[in-house]
Amino acid sequence: MSSKTPPKHPSRRAAMKAALKAGAYVAPVVIAANLPTTVNAQVSGPTGTLTGTVTNAQNGQPIAGAVVTVGTRTATTNASGQYTLTLVPAGTRTVTTTATGFTTRTDSTSVVAGTSSAFNTSLVPASFLTTGIAIVLNWGATPSDLDSHLVGPNNAGGRFHCYYAARNPVSFVALDVDDVSAFGPETITIGQVAGAFVPGTYNYYVHNYSGSPAFNSSNAVVTVFSRGAQVGQFPVSGATGTASLRYWSVFTLVLTAAGGATVTPAQQFTSTPATRGVEDPLPPKA
Numbered sequence: 001m002s003s004k005t006p007p008k009h010p011s012r013r014a015a016m017k018a019a020l021k022a023g024a025y026v027a028p029v030v031i032a033a034n035l036p037t038t039v040n041a042q043v044s045g046p047t048g049t050l051t052g053t054v055t056n057a058q059n060g061q062p063i064a065g066a067v068v069t070v071g072t073r074t075a076t077t078n079a080s081g082q083y084t085l086t087l088v089p090a091g092t093r094t095v096t097t098t099a100t101g102f103t104t105r106t107d108s109t110s111v112v113a114g115t116s117s118a119f120n121t122s123l124v125p126a127s128f129l130t131t132g133i134a135i136v137l138n139w140g141a142t143p144s145d146l147d148s149h150l151v152g153p154n155n156a157g158g159r160f161h162c163y164y165a166a167r168n169p170v171s172f173v174a175l176d177v178d179d180v181s182a183f184g185p186e187t188i189t190i191g192q193v194a195g196a197f198v199p200g201t202y203n204y205y206v207h208n209y210s211g212s213p214a215f216n217s218s219n220a221v222v223t224v225f226s227r228g229a230q231v232g233q234f235p236v237s238g239a240t241g242t243a244s245l246r247y248w249s250v251f252t253l254v255l256t257a258a259g260g261a262t263v264t265p266a267q268q269f270t271s272t273p274a275t276r277g278v279e280d281p282l283p284p285k286a
Contacts, residue, residue, distance in 0.1 A: 046113035048090050048116065049116040050119045051083065055254070056125065056166075057125075057185045062079075062160050063079025066123065067098050070094070091111060107275070120142070121138060131192055135187065137221075139218045146206055149205050149206065149273065150173065150188045172198060178285075197255050200255065201254050201255075204251055205274050206248040207248075207249060207273070213244060219237075231263060232251065245269040246271065249269075250265075
C-alpha cells in the first residue's frame with residue numbers, strides 16, 4: 001500500500017513573492033509613533049461663539065498672536081488683536097488667554113447657544129510683573145466711563161489718591177490712561193521704592209462717572225496681578241447693594257515691604273467712596 005506525501009505549505013516569504021508577482025500584495029502603511037498629530041475634538045450639545053479683542057493692559061494697544069482657549073477650542077488674535085472662537089459649549093465657561101511676553105489670564109464668561117457673545121480681555125506684560133502689582137479694570141459698552149481709584153500710603157505719613165485727575169500721585173503708583181469710551185482697560189500699577197514696596201493698606205474702588213446706566217449693566221471685572229501671577233478677580237456681578245449707586249468698593253490690599261500681598265474682597269456698592277482721597281467732590285473732566 002503506497003502512501004502519498006502531503007503537499008508542503010509555501011513559506012510566508014514565498015507567498016509574499018507569489019503575491020507580488022500576481023500584483024495582489026499591498027504593502028502595509030507604517031505610522032511612526034513619535035509623529036505629531038492633530039485631534040479635532042467633537043463638541044456635542046448647544047454651542048455659541050465668542051468674539052472680542054485682546055489688549056495690552058498697560059497701554060490699551062492690541063496684542064497680535066494671543067491665544068484664547070475655552071476647553072478644547074482655541075483661537076488666535078490677528079494683527080488688530082481680534083479673534084473669533086466658534087463651537088464653544090453654551091453655559092458659564094472658563095477662558096484662558098495667553099501671549100508671548102505677557103502673564104497668563106483666566107476669566108469666566110457666559111456663552112449663549114446660537115449667538116455670538118462679546119468677550120474682551122487685557123494682559124499685563126510679564127516684564128513688569130516680576131517686580132510690581134497691576135490692577136486691571138475691563139468693562140462692556142455701557143456705561144461708557146468707569147474710573148479706577150486707588151488710595152494708599154504715600155511713604156510720608158499720609159495717603160495718596162490715584163485716579164484720572166492725579167494719574168501719578170507718587171513715584172511708585174500710576175494710572176495708565178483714563179478711558180472714557182467704554183471697554184477699558186484702565187490699569188493702576190504699584191511699583192517699588194529703592195527695591196521695596198511701600199507697606200500698608202491700599203483701597204481700590206470704581207466710580208461710575210457716567211452715572212447711568214447702573215453698574216449691573218457694565219459686565220465690569222477687576223483683575224489683580226502680583227509678582228507674575230493672577231492673584232484675584234472681582235466681577236461686578238458679585239457685588240452687593242444697590243447697583244445704581246455711584247461707587248463700587250472692590251477690595252482692600254495689605255502690602256508688605258517684601259511684596260507679600262493679602263487681597264480682601266469688599267464687593268459693595270456705596271454712595272460714597274470706601275476711603276476718601278484729598279478731593280471731595282471729584283473734579284469734572286475737561
